[in-house]
Amino acid sequence: MRPLNAQIRLDNLRHNYQALKNIHGGKLLAVVKANAYGHGAVRCAHALADSADGFAVACLAEAVELRENGIDHPIVLLEGVFDAKEYATVEQYGLWPAVCSQWQLEALVRHPWQKPVKVWLKMDSGMHRTGFFPHDYAAAYTALKQSGLVADIVKFSHFASADDPESGMTDMQIEAFDAACAGLEGEESLCNSAALMNCPEARRDWGRVGIALYGVNPFGGTHPDLKPVMRLSTRVFGERVLQPHSPVGYGAIFYTQKSTRVGLLACGYADGYPRNATTGAPVAIGTHRTRVIGRVSMDMMTIELDPSHEGIGNEVELWGDIVNVNETAKAAGTIAYELLCNVKRAKFTYYE
Numbered sequence: 001m002r003p004l005n006a007q008i009r010l011d012n013l014r015h016n017y018q019a020l021k022n023i024h025g026g027k028l029l030a031v032v033k034a035n036a037y038g039h040g041a042v043r044c045a046h047a048l049a050d051s052a053d054g055f056a057v058a059c060l061a062e063a064v065e066l067r068e069n070g071i072d073h074p075i076v077l078l079e080g081v082f083d084a085k086e087y088a089t090v091e092q093y094g095l096w097p098a099v100c101s102q103w104q105l106e107a108l109v110r111h112p113w114q115k116p117v118k119v120w121l122k123m124d125s126g127m128h129r130t131g132f133f134p135h136d137y138a139a140a141y142t143a144l145k146q147s148g149l150v151a152d153i154v155k156f157s158h159f160a161s162a163d164d165p166e167s168g169m170t171d172m173q174i175e176a177f178d179a180a181c182a183g184l185e186g187e188e189s190l191c192n193s194a195a196l197m198n199c200p201e202a203r204r205d206w207g208r209v210g211i212a213l214y215g216v217n218p219f220g221g222t223h224p225d226l227k228p229v230m231r232l233s234t235r236v237f238g239e240r241v242l243q244p245h246s247p248v249g250y251g252a253i254f255y256t257q258k259s260t261r262v263g264l265l266a267c268g269y270a271d272g273y274p275r276n277a278t279t280g281a282p283v284a285i286g287t288h289r290t291r292v293i294g295r296v297s298m299d300m301m302t303i304e305l306d307p308s309h310e311g312i313g314n315e316v317e318l319w320g321d322i323v324n325v326n327e328t329a330k331a332a333g334t335i336a337y338e339l340l341c342n343v344k345r346a347k348f349t350y351y352e
Protein backbone atom coordinates (compact mmCIF):
# COMPACT_ATOMS: atom_id res chain seq x y z
CA MET A 1 0.00 0.00 0.00
CA ARG A 2 1.12 3.56 -0.69
CA PRO A 3 2.75 4.58 2.58
CA LEU A 4 1.29 8.06 3.11
CA ASN A 5 -0.07 8.29 6.64
CA ALA A 6 -1.88 10.99 8.59
CA GLN A 7 -1.77 10.11 12.25
CA ILE A 8 -4.39 12.04 14.24
CA ARG A 9 -3.60 12.18 17.94
CA LEU A 10 -6.93 12.77 19.65
CA ASP A 11 -5.26 12.89 23.06
CA ASN A 12 -3.36 15.95 21.86
CA LEU A 13 -6.60 17.48 20.60
CA ARG A 14 -8.15 17.07 24.04
CA HIS A 15 -5.06 18.46 25.70
CA ASN A 16 -5.15 21.55 23.45
CA TYR A 17 -8.85 22.14 24.06
CA GLN A 18 -8.30 22.06 27.82
CA ALA A 19 -5.24 24.31 27.66
CA LEU A 20 -7.11 26.86 25.54
CA LYS A 21 -10.20 26.71 27.69
CA ASN A 22 -8.06 27.42 30.75
CA ILE A 23 -6.67 30.51 29.05
CA HIS A 24 -10.02 31.79 27.80
CA GLY A 25 -12.25 30.99 30.76
CA GLY A 26 -15.99 30.92 30.10
CA LYS A 27 -17.23 28.74 27.28
CA LEU A 28 -15.31 27.61 24.25
CA LEU A 29 -16.56 26.46 20.86
CA ALA A 30 -14.35 23.92 19.09
CA VAL A 31 -14.29 25.03 15.46
CA VAL A 32 -14.54 21.89 13.32
CA LYS A 33 -15.40 23.45 9.96
CA ALA A 34 -13.75 22.12 6.80
CA ASN A 35 -13.70 18.59 8.19
CA ALA A 36 -11.96 19.84 11.34
CA TYR A 37 -9.24 21.60 9.35
CA GLY A 38 -8.61 18.34 7.53
CA HIS A 39 -8.42 16.17 10.67
CA GLY A 40 -11.86 14.52 10.41
CA ALA A 41 -14.80 16.40 11.93
CA VAL A 42 -16.79 13.46 13.30
CA ARG A 43 -13.80 11.81 14.97
CA CYS A 44 -12.59 15.11 16.44
CA ALA A 45 -16.05 16.06 17.71
CA HIS A 46 -16.45 12.66 19.37
CA ALA A 47 -13.04 13.02 20.99
CA LEU A 48 -14.14 16.35 22.47
CA ALA A 49 -17.69 15.31 23.32
CA ASP A 50 -17.04 15.13 27.07
CA SER A 51 -15.28 18.46 27.32
CA ALA A 52 -16.49 20.82 24.57
CA ASP A 53 -19.16 23.45 25.30
CA GLY A 54 -20.16 23.36 21.64
CA PHE A 55 -18.94 23.21 18.06
CA ALA A 56 -18.80 25.64 15.15
CA VAL A 57 -19.00 24.83 11.44
CA ALA A 58 -19.21 26.77 8.19
CA CYS A 59 -22.40 25.39 6.74
CA LEU A 60 -25.50 23.31 7.24
CA ALA A 61 -24.12 20.12 5.67
CA GLU A 62 -21.22 20.12 8.15
CA ALA A 63 -23.62 20.54 11.07
CA VAL A 64 -25.97 17.81 9.84
CA GLU A 65 -23.04 15.41 9.53
CA LEU A 66 -22.25 15.96 13.22
CA ARG A 67 -25.88 15.58 14.33
CA GLU A 68 -26.32 12.39 12.31
CA ASN A 69 -23.23 10.99 14.01
CA GLY A 70 -24.59 11.55 17.48
CA ILE A 71 -23.25 14.99 18.41
CA ASP A 72 -26.01 16.73 20.37
CA HIS A 73 -24.00 19.74 21.60
CA PRO A 74 -24.73 23.30 20.55
CA ILE A 75 -23.56 23.81 16.96
CA VAL A 76 -23.08 27.31 15.56
CA LEU A 77 -23.33 27.92 11.80
CA LEU A 78 -20.65 30.59 11.50
CA GLU A 79 -21.85 31.91 8.15
CA GLY A 80 -25.54 31.33 8.75
CA VAL A 81 -27.74 29.96 5.98
CA PHE A 82 -27.14 30.30 2.25
CA ASP A 83 -30.78 30.03 1.35
CA ALA A 84 -34.00 30.82 3.26
CA LYS A 85 -35.16 27.21 2.99
CA GLU A 86 -32.23 26.08 5.13
CA TYR A 87 -33.92 27.49 8.24
CA ALA A 88 -36.26 24.48 8.23
CA THR A 89 -33.23 22.19 8.63
CA VAL A 90 -31.68 24.55 11.18
CA GLU A 91 -34.85 24.12 13.23
CA GLN A 92 -35.09 20.38 12.68
CA TYR A 93 -31.55 19.82 13.96
CA GLY A 94 -31.62 22.47 16.67
CA LEU A 95 -28.69 24.51 15.32
CA TRP A 96 -27.66 28.04 16.22
CA PRO A 97 -27.46 30.11 13.02
CA ALA A 98 -25.32 33.19 12.66
CA VAL A 99 -27.14 36.13 11.13
CA CYS A 100 -24.62 38.12 9.15
CA SER A 101 -26.69 40.12 6.69
CA GLN A 102 -30.03 41.79 6.19
CA TRP A 103 -31.43 39.09 3.88
CA GLN A 104 -30.56 36.36 6.40
CA LEU A 105 -32.33 38.37 9.09
CA GLU A 106 -35.44 38.92 6.99
CA ALA A 107 -35.58 35.24 5.97
CA LEU A 108 -35.19 34.22 9.62
CA VAL A 109 -38.12 36.29 10.82
CA ARG A 110 -40.28 34.93 7.98
CA HIS A 111 -39.65 31.32 9.04
CA PRO A 112 -42.45 29.89 11.20
CA TRP A 113 -40.36 28.80 14.20
CA GLN A 114 -42.13 26.35 16.50
CA LYS A 115 -40.02 27.58 19.38
CA PRO A 116 -37.65 30.52 19.73
CA VAL A 117 -34.25 30.08 18.10
CA LYS A 118 -30.87 31.10 19.51
CA VAL A 119 -29.06 33.41 17.11
CA TRP A 120 -25.47 34.62 16.76
CA LEU A 121 -25.69 38.16 15.41
CA LYS A 122 -22.55 39.19 13.59
CA MET A 123 -21.06 42.64 13.59
CA ASP A 124 -18.58 43.85 11.01
CA SER A 125 -16.29 45.62 13.45
CA GLY A 126 -13.70 46.39 10.80
CA MET A 127 -12.77 43.30 8.79
CA HIS A 128 -15.29 44.31 6.12
CA ARG A 129 -16.11 40.84 4.94
CA THR A 130 -19.47 40.05 6.52
CA GLY A 131 -21.73 41.20 9.35
CA PHE A 132 -23.77 44.31 10.16
CA PHE A 133 -21.96 47.62 10.28
CA PRO A 134 -21.72 49.03 13.82
CA HIS A 135 -24.22 51.79 12.95
CA ASP A 136 -26.78 49.19 11.77
CA TYR A 137 -26.19 46.68 14.53
CA ALA A 138 -28.65 47.88 17.19
CA ALA A 139 -31.43 48.02 14.60
CA ALA A 140 -30.75 44.42 13.54
CA TYR A 141 -30.65 43.35 17.18
CA THR A 142 -33.94 45.09 17.91
CA ALA A 143 -35.64 43.64 14.82
CA LEU A 144 -34.72 40.13 15.97
CA LYS A 145 -35.89 40.78 19.53
CA GLN A 146 -39.16 42.34 18.42
CA SER A 147 -39.95 39.42 16.10
CA GLY A 148 -40.65 37.34 19.19
CA LEU A 149 -39.04 34.37 17.38
CA VAL A 150 -35.60 34.67 18.90
CA ALA A 151 -34.66 33.26 22.29
CA ASP A 152 -31.20 34.68 22.92
CA ILE A 153 -28.82 36.72 20.84
CA VAL A 154 -25.08 36.17 21.09
CA LYS A 155 -23.30 39.29 19.85
CA PHE A 156 -20.17 38.38 17.93
CA SER A 157 -17.51 39.65 15.58
CA HIS A 158 -14.34 38.37 13.94
CA PHE A 159 -10.83 39.86 13.86
CA ALA A 160 -8.88 40.59 10.71
CA SER A 161 -5.38 40.69 12.22
CA ALA A 162 -5.43 38.97 15.59
CA ASP A 163 -2.15 37.25 14.70
CA ASP A 164 -0.50 40.65 14.21
CA PRO A 165 -0.79 42.50 17.54
CA GLU A 166 1.46 45.30 16.28
CA SER A 167 -1.15 46.36 13.73
CA GLY A 168 -3.50 47.88 16.32
CA MET A 169 -6.39 46.50 14.27
CA THR A 170 -7.71 44.22 17.03
CA ASP A 171 -7.93 47.00 19.61
CA MET A 172 -9.76 49.14 17.08
CA GLN A 173 -12.23 46.35 16.35
CA ILE A 174 -12.86 45.70 20.07
CA GLU A 175 -13.56 49.39 20.60
CA ALA A 176 -16.01 49.50 17.68
CA PHE A 177 -17.71 46.34 18.92
CA ASP A 178 -18.11 47.53 22.50
CA ALA A 179 -19.41 50.92 21.44
CA ALA A 180 -22.03 49.43 19.13
CA CYS A 181 -23.09 46.83 21.74
CA ALA A 182 -23.68 49.40 24.49
CA GLY A 183 -27.08 48.76 26.03
CA LEU A 184 -27.70 45.49 24.12
CA GLU A 185 -27.89 42.63 26.58
CA GLY A 186 -26.74 39.10 25.94
CA GLU A 187 -23.62 37.01 25.63
CA GLU A 188 -20.64 38.00 23.49
CA SER A 189 -17.98 36.22 21.44
CA LEU A 190 -14.86 37.70 19.86
CA CYS A 191 -11.84 35.40 20.11
CA ASN A 192 -10.38 33.20 17.43
CA SER A 193 -7.21 31.31 18.39
CA ALA A 194 -4.80 34.20 18.07
CA ALA A 195 -6.94 36.65 20.04
CA LEU A 196 -7.63 34.04 22.70
CA MET A 197 -3.91 33.52 23.24
CA ASN A 198 -2.79 37.09 23.00
CA CYS A 199 -5.58 39.51 23.75
CA PRO A 200 -7.20 39.29 27.21
CA GLU A 201 -9.70 42.11 26.46
CA ALA A 202 -11.20 39.97 23.70
CA ARG A 203 -12.08 37.08 26.03
CA ARG A 204 -15.85 37.20 26.48
CA ASP A 205 -18.58 34.61 27.14
CA TRP A 206 -17.68 32.32 24.23
CA GLY A 207 -14.33 31.71 22.53
CA ARG A 208 -14.16 30.14 19.06
CA VAL A 209 -10.98 28.20 18.65
CA GLY A 210 -9.79 26.53 15.47
CA ILE A 211 -6.15 26.37 14.46
CA ALA A 212 -4.72 26.24 18.01
CA LEU A 213 -7.01 23.32 18.83
CA TYR A 214 -5.07 21.35 16.22
CA GLY A 215 -1.82 22.26 17.95
CA VAL A 216 -0.70 25.05 15.65
CA ASN A 217 0.62 28.31 17.07
CA PRO A 218 -1.14 31.05 15.05
CA PHE A 219 1.89 33.30 15.58
CA GLY A 220 4.25 30.83 13.89
CA GLY A 221 6.77 28.37 15.33
CA THR A 222 5.77 26.06 18.15
CA HIS A 223 4.03 26.76 21.46
CA PRO A 224 4.76 25.07 24.81
CA ASP A 225 1.05 24.57 25.62
CA LEU A 226 0.02 23.17 22.23
CA LYS A 227 0.65 19.66 20.91
CA PRO A 228 0.45 18.96 17.17
CA VAL A 229 -2.55 16.77 16.41
CA MET A 230 -1.66 15.71 12.86
CA ARG A 231 1.53 13.93 11.94
CA LEU A 232 1.93 13.39 8.21
CA SER A 233 4.51 10.83 7.19
CA THR A 234 5.54 8.64 4.29
CA ARG A 235 8.43 6.36 3.30
CA VAL A 236 11.42 6.49 1.03
CA PHE A 237 10.57 4.13 -1.82
CA GLY A 238 13.46 4.90 -4.14
CA GLU A 239 17.02 6.11 -3.80
CA ARG A 240 19.94 6.94 -6.02
CA VAL A 241 23.27 8.70 -5.86
CA LEU A 242 23.59 11.60 -8.27
CA GLN A 243 26.89 13.03 -9.52
CA PRO A 244 27.70 16.70 -8.95
CA HIS A 245 25.92 19.12 -11.31
CA SER A 246 22.90 16.84 -11.89
CA PRO A 247 19.45 18.41 -12.20
CA VAL A 248 16.61 16.91 -10.14
CA GLY A 249 12.91 16.86 -11.09
CA TYR A 250 10.57 19.01 -13.19
CA GLY A 251 11.99 22.19 -14.56
CA ALA A 252 15.50 21.23 -13.46
CA ILE A 253 15.35 23.98 -10.85
CA PHE A 254 17.81 22.20 -8.55
CA TYR A 255 21.33 21.01 -9.40
CA THR A 256 23.42 18.90 -7.06
CA GLN A 257 26.64 20.61 -6.03
CA LYS A 258 28.32 17.46 -4.79
CA SER A 259 27.68 13.76 -5.06
CA THR A 260 24.23 13.54 -3.45
CA ARG A 261 22.11 10.70 -2.15
CA VAL A 262 18.51 11.41 -3.20
CA GLY A 263 15.43 9.74 -1.71
CA LEU A 264 12.11 9.45 -3.50
CA LEU A 265 8.96 9.89 -1.37
CA ALA A 266 5.38 8.81 -1.91
CA CYS A 267 3.73 12.21 -1.46
CA GLY A 268 3.07 15.06 -3.83
CA TYR A 269 0.86 18.05 -4.38
CA ALA A 270 -2.14 15.82 -5.18
CA ASP A 271 -1.86 14.69 -1.55
CA GLY A 272 -1.90 18.27 -0.34
CA TYR A 273 1.85 18.76 0.08
CA PRO A 274 2.38 22.31 -1.21
CA ARG A 275 4.01 22.53 -4.62
CA ASN A 276 5.41 25.92 -3.62
CA ALA A 277 7.60 24.24 -1.01
CA THR A 278 10.61 23.50 -3.15
CA THR A 279 14.27 23.07 -2.33
CA GLY A 280 14.92 23.69 1.36
CA ALA A 281 11.53 22.81 2.85
CA PRO A 282 12.25 20.73 5.96
CA VAL A 283 11.40 17.04 6.46
CA ALA A 284 12.75 14.60 9.07
CA ILE A 285 13.98 11.02 9.16
CA GLY A 286 13.84 10.03 12.81
CA THR A 287 15.22 13.11 14.50
CA HIS A 288 17.48 13.98 11.57
CA ARG A 289 16.17 16.99 9.72
CA THR A 290 16.83 17.11 6.02
CA ARG A 291 15.32 18.98 3.07
CA VAL A 292 13.23 18.75 -0.04
CA ILE A 293 15.22 19.17 -3.25
CA GLY A 294 13.73 20.15 -6.62
CA ARG A 295 10.06 20.55 -7.43
CA VAL A 296 7.31 18.63 -5.71
CA SER A 297 5.49 16.52 -8.35
CA MET A 298 1.87 15.38 -8.28
CA ASP A 299 2.53 12.02 -6.57
CA MET A 300 6.19 12.13 -5.60
CA MET A 301 8.87 14.37 -4.21
CA THR A 302 12.61 14.12 -3.62
CA ILE A 303 14.72 14.78 -0.56
CA GLU A 304 18.39 14.77 0.33
CA LEU A 305 19.46 11.69 2.30
CA ASP A 306 22.22 11.28 4.80
CA PRO A 307 25.11 9.72 2.84
CA SER A 308 25.65 6.80 5.19
CA HIS A 309 22.59 5.08 6.51
CA GLU A 310 19.32 6.39 5.08
CA GLY A 311 17.42 4.96 2.15
CA ILE A 312 14.59 2.74 1.01
CA GLY A 313 12.07 1.98 3.74
CA ASN A 314 12.96 4.87 6.04
CA GLU A 315 9.97 6.69 7.44
CA VAL A 316 9.95 10.43 6.67
CA GLU A 317 7.99 12.97 8.68
CA LEU A 318 6.59 15.68 6.39
CA TRP A 319 5.16 17.58 9.34
CA GLY A 320 4.24 16.72 12.90
CA ASP A 321 6.58 16.60 15.87
CA ILE A 322 10.08 17.25 14.52
CA VAL A 323 9.03 19.45 11.61
CA ASN A 324 6.35 21.89 12.70
CA VAL A 325 3.69 22.46 10.05
CA ASN A 326 4.31 26.20 10.43
CA GLU A 327 7.80 25.64 9.02
CA THR A 328 6.45 23.87 5.95
CA ALA A 329 3.86 26.60 5.49
CA LYS A 330 6.55 29.26 5.71
CA ALA A 331 8.70 27.45 3.16
CA ALA A 332 5.68 27.36 0.83
CA GLY A 333 4.67 30.98 1.38
CA THR A 334 1.34 30.05 2.92
CA ILE A 335 -0.25 29.30 6.29
CA ALA A 336 -0.64 26.06 8.23
CA TYR A 337 -4.44 26.29 7.92
CA GLU A 338 -4.22 25.69 4.18
CA LEU A 339 -1.80 22.77 4.45
CA LEU A 340 -3.87 20.93 7.05
CA CYS A 341 -7.14 21.42 5.14
CA ASN A 342 -5.59 20.12 1.93
CA VAL A 343 -4.38 16.69 3.07
CA LYS A 344 -5.97 13.92 1.01
CA ARG A 345 -5.22 10.42 -0.33
CA ALA A 346 -3.45 9.70 2.97
CA LYS A 347 -4.45 6.86 5.25
CA PHE A 348 -5.92 8.45 8.37
CA THR A 349 -5.31 6.62 11.65
CA TYR A 350 -6.79 7.84 14.91
CA TYR A 351 -5.12 7.47 18.31
CA GLU A 352 -7.18 7.95 21.45
Ligand SMILES: *Cc1c(COP(=O)(O)O)cnc(C)c1O
Residues within 6 Å of the ligand: 031, 033, 078, 158, 191, 192, 193, 194, 208, 209, 210, 211, 212, 218
Ligand atom coordinates in the same frame (compact mmCIF):
# COMPACT_ATOMS: atom_id res chain seq x y z
C1 LIG B 1 -12.69 29.81 11.35
C2 LIG B 1 -13.24 30.77 12.34
C3 LIG B 1 -12.74 30.80 13.65
C4 LIG B 1 -11.54 30.01 14.10
O1 LIG B 1 -10.37 30.69 13.71
P1 LIG B 1 -8.91 30.16 14.12
O2 LIG B 1 -8.00 31.23 13.66
O3 LIG B 1 -8.71 28.89 13.35
O4 LIG B 1 -8.93 29.95 15.58
C5 LIG B 1 -13.38 31.65 14.55
N1 LIG B 1 -14.42 32.42 14.19
C6 LIG B 1 -14.91 32.42 12.92
C7 LIG B 1 -16.06 33.30 12.58
C8 LIG B 1 -14.34 31.60 11.95
O5 LIG B 1 -14.81 31.62 10.70
